[in-house]
Amino acid sequence: MFLSLRLQSVLYQSTPFIQRLLYSAGKAELLKNEAITAPNVLLMDAAGINLGLHPIADALAKVQKETQDLVLVNGKINPPIARIMARKEEEPKLKWRPTNDKEEIAATKNRKYEKEIVFGSSIQENDYKVRIKRIMNFLEKNHRVRILITRKGLMRFDMSAILAMYYKVIEELKDVSNLYVGPMCDGRSITFVLVPKVVSVESRNVKGMTDDQMKKKIVEQFEKEALERKEKNLKK
Numbered sequence: 367m368f369l370s371l372r373l374q375s376v377l378y379q380s381t382p383f384i385q386r387l388l389y390s391a392g393k394a395e396l397l398k399n400e401a402i403t404a405p406n407v408l409l410m411d412a413a414g415i416n417l418g419l420h421p422i423a424d425a426l427a428k429v430q431k432e433t434q435d436l437v438l439v440n441g442k443i444n445p446p447i448a449r450i451m452a453r454k455e456e457e458p459k460l461k462w463r464p465t466n467d468k469e470e471i472a473a474t475k476n477r478k479y480e481k482e483i484v485f486g487s488s489i490q491e492n493d494y495k496v497r498i499k500r501i502m503n504f505l506e507k508n509h510r511v512r513i514l515i516t517r518k519g520l521m522r523f524d525m526s527a528i529l530a531m532y533y534k535v536i537e538e539l540k541d542v543s544n545l546y547v548g549p550m551c552d553g554r555s556i557t558f559v560l561v562p563k564v565v566s567v568e569s570r571n572v573k574g575m576t577d578d579q580m581k582k583k584i585v586e587q588f589e590k591e592a593l594e595r596k597e598k599n600l601k602k
Contacts, residue, residue: 386549395503398437401453402448404422406420407419408445408448409425413546414555418552419445433452434451435450436449439442481512483497483511483513485514485515485516487516487524487531501513501539508562510559511561516528517554529580529581545560547559547574549575551575553583553584553586
C-alpha cells in the first residue's frame with residue numbers, strides 16, 4: 367500500500383529513523399514539482415543562487431520541464447527551500463543513502479562549508495561592522511561566504527539602496543576576498559559569493575550580472591510593486 371504524497375512528506379521530514387525506514391521500503395522519494403504542496407518557497411536556481419521567496423506557481427514556471435525539476439531540499443522550515451535541478455543531478459546529491467561511520471566522518475572532513483550572511487539595505491552601522499567582522503573570520507578559516515543583501519526598512523523604497531550596500535561590502539572586503547559567484551539580482555535582493563583571496567576563481571562557472579543588468583532588474587521590480595499597490599488600492 368503506497369503512502370500519499372502529503373503523508374510521505376510529513377514522515378520523511380520527521381526523523382532520521384523514519385527516513386531510513388522509508389528508504390529501505392523504496393518509498394523515500396524526493397518531493398518535486400506539483401507534489402510540493404507549500405504555497406510559497408524560497409527558490410534556488412540550478413547554480414545555487416538564492417532567488418528569494420516565490421509562490422509555488424511562479425517557481426514551477428521557471429523550470430525547464432524537459433530537463434529540470436523543482437526539488438524540495440528542505441521542508442523543515444517555513445517557507446521551505448526548493449531548488450531547480452537537472453534530473454541527472456538529483457539522485458547523487460539529494461537522496462539519502464546508508465553509509466557506515468567511517469564514510470560519514472570522511473565526508474564531513476572533506477566537505478566545504480559555505481556560510482551565509484544577510485545585510486538589510488537599512489542596516490545600522492554597528493550591525494554592519496559586526497557582519498563584516500564575521501565574514502572576515504569565515505574567510506580567514508578558508509570558508510566560502512554567500513552574502514545576501516535585501517531591501518528592508520525605510521530603505522526598501524530606495525532603488526539605489528541595495529546596490530549601494532553591495533558596493534560598500536565589496537569595497538570593504540576587497541583586500542581579503544575574491545568574488546567567486548555573482549552578483550545576481552532579482553530586483554528585491556542581491557546575492558554573491560566571496561572566497562578567500564588565496565583561492566583561485568578561474569574555474570568558477572557562474573558569472574554575475576553587470577551593474578546595468580542589476581539596475582534594470584531593480585527598476586522592473588519597483589515598477590511591478592508600484593502596480594500591485596495601485597491595483598490593491600483600487601480594490602479597497
